Amino acid sequence: MQTSPVRTADGSASGRQDGSFVTDARDRTGLRDTLSILGVWLLLIIATTVVRPDFLSTQTLLAVTFTMSISGILAVAQALVVISGGLLDLSLPVSLTLSAWATVTALNNDLPTWAAIFIGILSGAAWGALNGLIVVFGKLNPIIVTLAMGFGGLAVLLLLFLSAQIPSDSDLRRFGLGRFLGLPNVFWPMVIVIVVAGLALSFTRWGRRLKAVGGNPQAARTRGISLPKTRFFVFVGAGAVAGLAGLCFAAVNPSFTPASGADFQLNVIAAVILAGISLSGGKGNLLLLLLSVGFLSTIPTSIAFFGLAPGWSLVLQGALLILAVGIDGYRLKRSAR
Amino acid sequence: MTQLTGLGRSFTRGIAGLAAVGLLLTGCSSGSPAASAPASGAAAKFTVGFAVGGQPNADWQKLQGDVAASLAAARGWGYVQLSNDNSEATATTNADIFIQKKVNIVMTFNGQPAANPVMAKKYKDAGIPVVTFDIAQPGWYFVGVDNASAGTAGGTKLGELAKSKWNCKVDMVISAEGTSSGQINTWRTGNARDAVKTVCPDIPAAAYVSYEADGNLTTSLKNAPGVFAAHPNAKNILVVGINDQAVVGALQAATQLGRDGSIMGWGQDGGLITGKNVDPNLVGSVMYFLESYPADAFKIADQLAAGNAPAVKDTGDNAAVQIKPCPVTKDQAAAIPSIEARVTQLGAAPAGTTAYSLFCKA
Numbered sequence: 001m002q003t004s005p006v007r008t009a010d011g012s013a014s015g016r017q018d019g020s021f022v023t024d025a026r027d028r029t030g031l032r033d034t035l036s037i038l039g040v041w042l043l044l045i046i047a048t049t050v051v052r053p054d055f056l057s058t059q060t061l062l063a064v065t066f067t068m069s070i071s072g073i074l075a076v077a078q079a080l081v082v083i084s085g086g087l088l089d090l091s092l093p094v095s096l097t098l099s100a101w102a103t104v105t106a107l108n109n110d111l112p113t114w115a116a117i118f119i120g121i122l123s124g125a126a127w128g129a130l131n132g133l134i135v136v137f138g139k140l141n142p143i144i145v146t147l148a149m150g151f152g153g154l155a156v157l158l159l160l161f162l163s164a165q166i167p168s169d170s171d172l173r174r175f176g177l178g179r180f181l182g183l184p185n186v187f188w189p190m191v192i193v194i195v196v197a198g199l200a201l202s203f204t205r206w207g208r209r210l211k212a213v214g215g216n217p218q219a220a221r222t223r224g225i226s227l228p229k230t231r232f233f234v235f236v237g238a239g240a241v242a243g244l245a246g247l248c249f250a251a252v253n254p255s256f257t258p259a260s261g262a263d264f265q266l267n268v269i270a271a272v273i274l275a276g277i278s279l280s281g282g283k284g285n286l287l288l289l290l291l292s293v294g295f296l297s298t299i300p301t302s303i304a305f306f307g308l309a310p311g312w313s314l315v316l317q318g319a320l321l322i323l324a325v326g327i328d329g330y331r332l333k334r335s336a337r
Numbered sequence: 338m339t340q341l342t343g344l345g346r347s348f349t350r351g352i353a354g355l356a357a358v359g360l361l362l363t364g365c366s367s368g369s370p371a372a373s374a375p376a377s378g379a380a381a382k383f384t385v386g387f388a389v390g391g392q393p394n395a396d397w398q399k400l401q402g403d404v405a406a407s408l409a410a411a412r413g414w415g416y417v418q419l420s421n422d423n424s425e426a427t428a429t430t431n432a433d434i435f436i437q438k439k440v441n442i443v444m445t446f447n448g449q450p451a452a453n454p455v456m457a458k459k460y461k462d463a464g465i466p467v468v469t470f471d472i473a474q475p476g477w478y479f480v481g482v483d484n485a486s487a488g489t490a491g492g493t494k495l496g497e498l499a500k501s502k503w504n505c506k507v508d509m510v511i512s513a514e515g516t517s518s519g520q521i522n523t524w525r526t527g528n529a530r531d532a533v534k535t536v537c538p539d540i541p542a543a544a545y546v547s548y549e550a551d552g553n554l555t556t557s558l559k560n561a562p563g564v565f566a567a568h569p570n571a572k573n574i575l576v577v578g579i580n581d582q583a584v585v586g587a588l589q590a591a592t593q594l595g596r597d598g599s600i601m602g603w604g605q606d607g608g609l610i611t612g613k614n615v616d617p618n619l620v621g622s623v624m625y626f627l628e629s630y631p632a633d634a635f636k637i638a639d640q641l642a643a644g645n646a647p648a649v650k651d652t653g654d655n656a657a658v659q660i661k662p663c664p665v666t667k668d669q670a671a672a673i674p675s676i677e678a679r680v681t682q683l684g685a686a687p688a689g690t691t692a693y694s695l696f697c698k699a
Contacts, residue, residue, distance in 0.1 A: 052567070059569045062594045063562035162396065168614045177592055184593055253554060254589060254614055255582070260555040304563030309549065 033276040033288050041295040048302040055305050058182070065187040067297035070096075070252075072190035073245035074264055075271040075293050076197050076286065077238040081142070082272055083201070084234040085214035085281030090146040091131060092242050092268065093261030094153030099124040099246030100256060101157065103172070104164045113171045120250070121243040127153070128239015132232040157258035165255045176251025186248040191290075193241060198286030210234060215282020266314070270321040271296050279325075296320075383642045384415030386440035386465075387631075388431050390448050391420035396676055397627040398446060401470070404680065405444060405631040412635075414642070421445070425452035432456040436463040442641055444634045446470040453477075466641060466649075468634045468657070470627075471521075478649055478657035480634050482625040484524035485653065487605060487662035488577075491525075491623045492532025494664045495575055495603035498620060503599075505537035509571035510545045511564060513578030513587045515552035522579050524653070525605050529577035544571075550583035557586020565594045576602035581609035581622050588618045603664075610670040621666040626692035628676055629683060633658040663697035672698065 048055045074092055081089045103120030107113070131149055135142045166173045178185045201207035212220040213230045221227055253260065275292035277284035296317060303312050387405045390398040402418050409416035417438050421428040428445070429452045435443050436459060443465055447453060453474040460467050461476060471481035499507050510533055512526045530545055548564050550557035557578075564587075565571075574591065578584035581604035591597040600618050604610060607624035637657055640647050650657040665673065673696050674682060686695055 054569055057566065057569055059566040059594055059596075063566040066562055066590075066593050067559065165612070165614045252589070252593070253558065254585065254616065255554055255609060257553070260553070263555050263559060300560060301563035301566055304548070304560075304567040307567075 033285070034291065037274065037288060037291040037295055041291065041298065044295065044298055044302055048305050052305045055302070060301055062184065063301045064294065064297050066184045066252075067300060068293050069184060069186040069190045070245050070248050071264055071267050071271065071297060072290065072293040073193050073248065074242060074268045075275075075289055076190075076193050077241040077245065078268050078272045079275070079277050079284050079286060079289055080197065080210070080234055080238045080241070082277050082279060083214050083281060083284040084210050084231055085217060086135065086231060086234060087142045087279060087281075088146065088269065089128075089131065089235070089238060090143060090265070091127070091150040091153055092238075093263075093265055094150055094157065095124045095127045095239050095242035096246045096249055096261040096264065097157055097256065097258055098127055098153065099243035100250035100253075100261075101161055101164050101258075103247055103250045104166045105161075107167050107170050107172065116172065117247055120247045121240050124243020124246055125236050125240035128235040128237070128242070129232070131239070132235030135235065136228045136232045154258055154262075161258065163255055163257050164250075166250050166253075168254070172247065172251045173254075176248070184252075186252055189244060189248060190293075193244065194286050194290050197241070198289075201284070201286060211282050211284075213281075266317060266321070267296060270317050270324070273324040274320060276324075381439075382413075382415045383638075384417060384438065384440045385409050385638060386435035386438065386443040387416065387418045388428065388435075388443065388445040388447065389418065389420050390446040391422040391424070391427070392448050400628040400676060400680060401446065401631050404628060405635070408631055408635045412639075412642075415440075421447050421449070423448050425449040428452045429455055429459075432459045436460070436465065440465060442466050442468065442638050444468040444470070444631065444638075446630075447472060450474070466637075466646065468637055470630050470634070473652050475651055476649060477651055478634075478637050478647075479651050479653065479655075480630055480637075480658040480660070481653060481656060482627075482660040482662050483653065483656070484521050484662075485528050487623045487625070487664075488525040488528030489532045490662055490664040491603045491605055491621070492529030492577055493536060494621055494666070495529070495577060495601060496533040496536025498601055498603075499533070499573070499575055500536055502601075503573045505539060507533075507537060507540045507573050507575055508544060509568050509574045510540060511561075511574060511576045511587055512545065512547040513550035513557050513561070513576060513583035514547050515579035515583060516549060518552065518579060520653070525579050526577055529603070529605075533575060533577070550578060550586055552579050552583055554582040554586040554589070557583045558589050559586075561587040561590030562594055565591055565596050571596075572599050574600040576600065578602070578604060580604060580606045581619065584622075585609050585616045585619055588616050591618070607665070607670065610665065610667060611673065611675075615667055615670075619667065621664060622670065624663045624665055624670070624673070624697070625660060626663070626679065626696065628680055629692035630660065632683070632691075633660065661691075661693045661697075663693055665697070669698060 074096065077092060078089060099120040102123035103116045106116035106119045131146055134140060135145050175185050180188055201210065209225050209230055212223070212225060213227055217227055271289060271292045273279070274296070275285065275288040277289065299316055385405065387402060389402040392398060406416055406418060417435065417440055419431040419434060421431060428447045428449060443460065445467065450472045457474055457476055467477040468480055469477040473479045499505055510530060512530055514526055515522050534540060546564055546568065548560050550560065574596065576584050576587045578587065584602040584604040588597065588600060588602045591600050597618055601620045602618055604619060604622035607622045609615065610619060610622035637647060647657065679692060679696060682695060683692060
């Protein structure tokens, strides 16, 4: 006899009292997703290596890890919003540029590096708080709100500055140009953010609440979890993470404009969806997100090795995004049956 | 350093710019017989419609408007200024407004030229002549930099440096493109590559590599690492590009991958060749002195106002006024005054002085 699944407060499907079905199903899906992304990533690496055996090199590793850095941190910010049921934050590029500008402005005004870092992260968190206030307390569609905030925010940034440059002799700039363990310095904050956020999602009360709010809001509410409060603080936290991305962005870009963050939007959304983080909320694995970011960041380098125009990278990413959304939709339909 | 857009800076710049350009153009006017024509007996005041580009990160576009306003004021002409806001729709709406205002000539920089054919039809029907800056449109007077010469000049200088420093032993010539700019991209980057090839003919064809930088540093920095990784054995590297941003993106990527030991870049537009934070590997750029374009455009307006409409020259090859590009090394660029100071100095210079003759000391 087939057991009809029951939605639990943490958003997963449960068929038995002891919840073993939950663990089995989740493990199977997670393993399948992990193998899928690893498989296509490996396929890309093998295909490129067949054409160009020198693909497997330190230079490629540096190129891929550098490309992963800022996208990876932004992808974590986006993932937190999506898992909490906030659909998508389309204003993340503004968070990134705002915090980069705030950081650079602080450094140009001779504030110490720690203060500039604090101001940068705080700016991102403040932007997230503004989004959260409008979405949660205005009870408005997050996609529409963050889309509007993205446009409005860009306009405000254009009023604030035309271009910004980090002081070339600042510690942050030196950090942006340096390496640790043979990899770009900016790669490591991304790894730390993914590990910390991933562990927090899986093993802390905060993480369980976040998934619960995203997966099954009604059940979460009956368990006494405050939906508005949780969602608001997710936007704040995601903003702070985007603020960290802004710091790294300022560290590696000697000069940037208000619109410079726009380039990351598609890549970040593609990484989140490809990682199987469902747009319906409540589900997400940040290890998969790391693989997804790694795979997407390998594409531009592979394209260069194939000698193709970089435009093909966007074509591939767009196609993968549609494929991933299709798979997500198929899974949702299947679990609803 | 952050470029603020605050009121204070705008005010200061506006006052300085207006005063300086006023001085310049008073001088110009007094020496030009055509300039006095509109004031003498014209039934209606000759009016200039000026549409600034409105692109972000382009101080020169706002300064073009300031310069044009002063030029019109110096002649006692009417002046209507609008901003295209870097938008096709706004540029088209602006055309309607200029036609309604019955201006006698329109001057415009439109960074979204897809709307130009529609606007050209409107202006033609209304009988209003148009001066376009840098982006050619059939039937409009073209005032702009000679992009083909700019590309050649930059590439030649870079090639000469490669010859003197490396004896033309170049392993890779990277071209940071901005393909959406069409022919301008081809002139700037293609001609630069050809010029390098002319100076150093033994560089093999396979050493020339192009990638899409989209004319901005962020995209360039995102796409360039793969290019360096795909050419791991290239040591002596040259970089040309559609502008300074694209070239610096490639140079920064080289630094990230530890490939900046023997690399030189030569940009276009001079956007990142001055100031405190010039990339150590950006050895030069080609400057255009964009802020001085209106002074050239008003030469056409003077003739129109005097009833002597000049023949329309509407292409980069056959321009009404062709601005001479100025290739400068990093050291030479450091001696060139800031854009605001240039406007001031031009104002104090004798009539007929060009930005090129005043500031290009290469």
